[in-house]
Amino acid sequence: MDFIFTMLKGGFNELLDYLSFHVLTCLVPAFFIAGAMAVLITKGAVIKYFGAGAKRWVAYGVASVSGMLLAVCSCTVLPLFAGIYSLGAGIGPATTFLYSGPAINILAISLTGAAIGWHMGVARGVGAVLFSIVIGVIMSFLFRHSEKERLGEIEELPGETSEKSVKFLVVFFGTMVAILIVSTSKLEPWIKITIDIGLISLIAVMVRYYFAEGEFKSWMEETWSLVKMVVPTLLVGVFLVGMVTSVLPPQWIAGYVGQNSLIANFAASLIGALFYFSTLTEVPIVKGLINLGMNQGPALALLLAGPAVSIPNLLVVNRIMGFKRTLAYFVLVVIMATLTGWAYGHFFG
Template sequence: MIDILLGSLLLGWDTLIGYLSQHVITCLVPAFFIAGAIATFVKKDAILKYFSPETKKTVSYGIASISGTVLAVCSCTILPMFAGILKKGSGLGPAITFLVAGPAINILAIVYTAQVLGLDIGVARAVAAVGISILIGLIMMKLFPAHDTETKKTFGAARKAVMAQEATRPRWVVPLFFVMLVAILLVGTSALDAFIRLGIVYALSIGIALLLIYYFTRDEVTDWGMEIWDLTKKIFPILIIGTFALGVLSFFLPAEFFRPYFGETSLISTFLASVVGMILYIPTLLEVPVIGTTLGYLSGAMAKGPALSLLLTGPTISLPSLLVIYRLIGAKKTLVYTALVVGFATIAGFLFGIFFP
């Protein structure tokens, strides 16, 4: 009995050390900086400006589908944001698009997925999440038009006031700031020589420092640091504990156990993976070791199709989050929303597994 316990604990420790030693410094740390920056430097008035029913659809849905790229959230923690943007005048479609895409496409999750599970499934996750979120948002808007009609009446004047506001700094500053942050992430995870990587990262860091000194206030920089710390203390402990627990679980429930269910790509296996993702509550980033180790994607016990389906539904919906969504938008909208997420995730996983085996 003691040998079994020690064996499971050692496997949990090995799994944790393996994941963190390979991906924390070059992958997660820069991603935390990016996620903290978006929470600080992107103005909340952008909701009225870009998510309104009066905004051009290519703009509102496009921004909603990618805005979650730098939000480190999962299905439950995105709910207050979803409720907030609805209350501040967002159209139903862009809000739903944001709700679907946010957890599945945040920069932490995408980078971690590509680093651990492979570039192909990382890219597939990003592309599928954006496409699915836009489709679901458009369908929800068409099926429930009354929400947008009421929103236009309530927030029309507020949106005009926001549109009339002038920018407090040159428009190129914030985009360049994020480009430099992302460049540090990409260079840090690249295969370049270590000396070259260090030189490029150093130059980019100097550029970021100059932007912060000349174009951002002291309070903004302080808030950025606080956001980074807040994200770190919320996510990193869960990632450590969860990865260790998954390693222990894999000792008692090896990946081969799941091969009959997820070992091949079929409509049944991708649908099952989508439903499993819907039922489980998976904190952000933990879906990567769940799929890679517990379900055996890295060992070949899980096929690409079911893996992608689970990546799309696992962080996006869960039973706890659906109960909250029900209270926010009602039973009918919640039922349709759930069916659309599971259905599109099933199809996306199936197509990915068939065409990119």
């Protein structure tokens, strides 16, 4: 009975800690940003840059950062990947997108910074962008001959673009990102509130004069849809993490991933790549493991491999692009996460 009570207490304590003011002020703006991106930036405008006719630096650049437009897990990104791949995206940009989609969405990066530390959030974002490109380039090289045949049979991508000007989108999303930064800063509360009111007022003006009819409603609906999709699973995941970490012997964590060795980083990467992580649940899981003695290097390796790949994800990817390509993708994710975590651990471990 004491064992069960300890687990329940640990779950509730972790949940209360997670729902701190700092994390909430991080999550709320991030949800609105993700919702606005889903409405204002059309999928066609992103997809067209992945085609075989696109310049490489454009294709990989767009693919590597497009995850910021999404708030998806390794399974939710699959329909988008399948569509992009079947429409004619090269395997390089397509796999870059497949990895970056769940790995670097703005919710995950901002939450990592708020819950674990901004050095980890920045490392996760930069690491994910860089090695998603490396993975894509290597995949493109490995399967360059078969790609010529596949792409030769597919028509050119449609040229759909967003109706909003680039200038407007930069100002609009820049203002929203500024709200997120200010809200999670260590400024005095009255200063944060004053600045946020000014920024929110600017957002209101842009919505009033530059949004088309129905776009604001679609933005709110998309944001609420993301909240419903993410928050319940997230809170359950946080509670379960608190239960497990309350009874898990710290020496187990310290013994296996407490050091920044290549073996420890490989173990963290492999476990992360096999097990399924719902959107954002990897953050409280890793935070709990760090509290139990996990080194910063393996922690980053788990964050890089866990959200992007899973057994369900790999099974579907196998049906889309075949066993050899799927195996190569899986191996590259594990290797890159291992090396990135190991390098990071030397500075922050």
